[in-house]
Amino acid sequence: MTWTTGHTSCDRRRAHVAQRKGASAMKKLYVWAVALLLGLAAQSASAFVITGTLDLDPRYPGLDDHFDINVTIDVTGAEAVWTVSFVSDQPSAFIGEFYFNVAPGNYTFSGFSPTSWVVVSPASPVGGGNFGTGFLYEAHNSIPGNTNRVYAGSSLVFTMTNNDGDFTEAMFLDAPCASTTAFGGCWQLGAHIQGFDNLPPGSLFLVGNFQSGDNGNSVPEPGTLALLGAALLGLSAARRRL
Numbered sequence: 001m002t003w004t005t006g007h008t009s010c011d012r013r014r015a016h017v018a019q020r021k022g023a024s025a026m027k028k029l030y031v032w033a034v035a036l037l038l039g040l041a042a043q044s045a046s047a048f049v050i051t052g053t054l055d056l057d058p059r060y061p062g063l064d065d066h067f068d069i070n071v072t073i074d075v076t077g078a079e080a081v082w083t084v085s086f087v088s089d090q091p092s093a094f095i096g097e098f099y100f101n102v103a104p105g106n107y108t109f110s111g112f113s114p115t116s117w118v119v120v121s122p123a124s125p126v127g128g129g130n131f132g133t134g135f136l137y138e139a140h141n142s143i144p145g146n147t148n149r150v151y152a153g154s155s156l157v158f159t160m161t162n163n164d165g166d167f168t169e170a171m172f173l174d175a176p177c178a179s180t181t182a183f184g185g186c187w188q189l190g191a192h193i194q195g196f197d198n199l200p201p202g203s204l205f206l207v208g209n210f211q212s213g214d215n216g217n218s219v220p221e222p223g224t225l226a227l228l229g230a231a232l233l234g235l236s237a238a239r240r241r242l
Contacts, residue, residue: 047076049213050172052189054206063199066090069098069191069206072213075167080160081111084139088152090196095150096203099123099135099190101178102160103171111159114148117141119158134178135190151195172210 052071057064068087073080086095109119123138139156141148150156162171177186187207194203 046166046168048169049074050080050169050210051213052208052210054189054191054208056208057204057206058185060201060204064204064206066196066199067093067193067204067206069095069189069208071189071208071210073172077166078162080162080167082156082158082160084150084156084191086150086152086154086156088193088196090199091152093152093193093196095156096140096192096194097123098139098156099137099178099192100139101134101136101175101188103175104136105171106163108161108163109158110161111157113155113157114141114150116143116148117150117156117158119160134176136176149195169212173212175210177209 050071050073052073054069054071055064055067066089070085070087072083072085074083075081084095084098086093112118117139119137119139121137123135139158141150172188175188177188178190179186185207186209188210189208191206192203193206196202
């Protein structure tokens with residue numbers, strides 16, 4: 001009888017220790033689940049990349065091989081950071097004006113580099129020559145002369161803010177396009193290139209369109225967040241039973 005009582009007491013101690021270990025493990029799992037859920041919620045703002053390449057002036061086949069403008073737009077929520085990089089084997093060439101279309105909306109522009117650049121809307125047909133007025137936005141240097149030009153090997157950077165909410169990929173990819181009066185086609189991006197002397201005719205108008213960038217880091221779907229929330233509630237209930 002004494003042995004049985006001792007054995008029962010030992011079993012109780014073992015059960016108590018096991019229960020404490022189980023509660024500790026469940027608590028750690030609960031804390032981990034909370035941290036994961038909060039981390040996913042913090043990433044709920046839409047994030048994606050839009051790209052574009054301007055390497056075509058249909059009027060001068062082959063001449064545009066000397067010039068490329070690569071556009072990268074890093075979008076997070078309501079902010080889109082544009083980087084417009086100019087590549088050319090003509091070191092004196094520069095971007096006179098940069099044109100683009102996005103879905104109509106309430107936008108503001110800031111953070112320009114070079115600092116003297118601005119974005120105006122609607123775009124003017126004057127700077128780019130007789131290319132029509134189909135572009136909604138125009139970025140240009142507000143200082144006359146050669147100060148703060150975007151030469152070959154440099155970039156124009158600015159931030160675009162959507163005052164009506166978060167950006168979506170469709171606001172870029174499905175943006176209206178401009179059909180120039182000088183040549184046909186349907187284009188969302190344009191740039192007036194000037195300043196090269198050893199290639200006729202002395203200026204070009206490059207065009208291109210938006211493309212979806214490398215968006216492999218997708219934002220969690222609402223269903224995923226709901227599933228994690230349900231799991232968290234289950235963990236909470238299990239913890240209370242311990």
